[in-house]
Amino acid sequence: MTDRNFNKDYVFDLLRGAARFTCSDLLSALAATVAEFPEAPIDNAFNHKQVASKQWARDMLATHTAGAFDHVWVMGGWIGILPAMLFDDARFSIKAISSFDIDPAVAPIAEKLNRKLSGKAAFNAHTADMYALDYTGADAPDLVINTSCEHIADLPKWLALLPPGCRVLLQSNNYTSEPTHVNCVASVDELTQQAGLSKLNYAGALQLPKYTRFMLIGRV
Ligand SMILES: C[S@@+](CC[C@H](N)C(=O)[O-])C[C@H]1O[C@@H](n2cnc3c(N)ncnc32)[C@H](O)[C@@H]1O
Known part of the structure; x- marks a missing residue:
């Protein structure tokens, strides 16, 4: 029995109680996901720093765009926390979100988390390398989100x-001690330079306890 399994009932009961108390569909979905995937790193993906980073993404997206999208693609989408937070936010009107991650373990977890939260919208999670996708087909996205820029070796290549003009939200950070962070940046200016966006609606930094996260919203 792993530590995660050992804590499963405790975490499930607490999340379900918190969901009931706060009337939160998101916490309710998290409780159901913990119950089905007790080994999943949901505590890591939903820790206070990850949540703060994604709240910041939501707030700046709501401030700097109209908030209405036909199809949002999320790169390195992990277990689907950001789509869940977007579906749970009345400022947005989104018809569909697709999440792509190279790790085959995460798609079923992301699907479970977003199944009810997506409501009438569509959600799907795919196992794919973001460098191998076609971003220009009939089902092309009108917003591409990549909050995992520190995880990919070559941001300009991706x-x-x-397509030129495609709207993007990018996040990276300066958390160099994490071994999977192969492409950290030291500042928002370095991220701006790397990305070379044709239009920049927002550029900013969010100081977190152990590191700083950087974000750009604009068009390629
Ligand atoms: C730790 S997670 C997410 C971290 C990020 N700060 C966030 O919360 O959005 C990074 C994810 O990127 C994925 N990833 C790394 N390289 C990728 C690639 N080339 N294509 C798709 N997903 C990739 C990993 O599998 C992992 O699930």
Whole structure:
């Protein structure tokens, strides 16, 4: 029995109680996801720093765009926390969100988390390398979100795959001690330079306890 399994009932009961108390569909979905995937790193993906980073993404997206999208694609989408937070936010009107991650373990968890929260919208999670996707087909996205820029070796090479004018939200950070962070940046200016966006609606930094996260919203 792992530590995660050992704590499953405790975490499930607490989340379900918190969901009831706060009338939160998101916490209710998290409780159901913990119950079905007790080994999943939901505590890591939904820790206070991850939540703060994604609340910041939501707030700046709501401030700097109209908040209405036909199809949002999320790169390195992990277990689908950001789509869940977007579906749970009345400021947005989104018809569909697709999440792509190279790790085959995460798609079923993301699907479970977003199944009810997506409501009438569509949600799907795919196992794919973001460098191998076609961003220009009939089902092309009108917003591409990549909050995992620190995890990909060549940001300009990936951005070059997107059609000119495509709207993007990018996050990276300076958390160099994490081994999977192969492409950290030291400042928002460095991220701005790397990305070379044709239009920049927002550029900012969010100081967190152990590191700073950087974000750009604009068009390639
Ligand atoms: C730790 S997670 C997310 C971290 C990020 N700060 C966030 O919360 O959005 C990074 C994810 O990127 C995925 N990833 C890394 N390289 C990728 C690639 N080339 N294509 C798709 N997903 C990738 C990993 O599998 C992992 O699930």
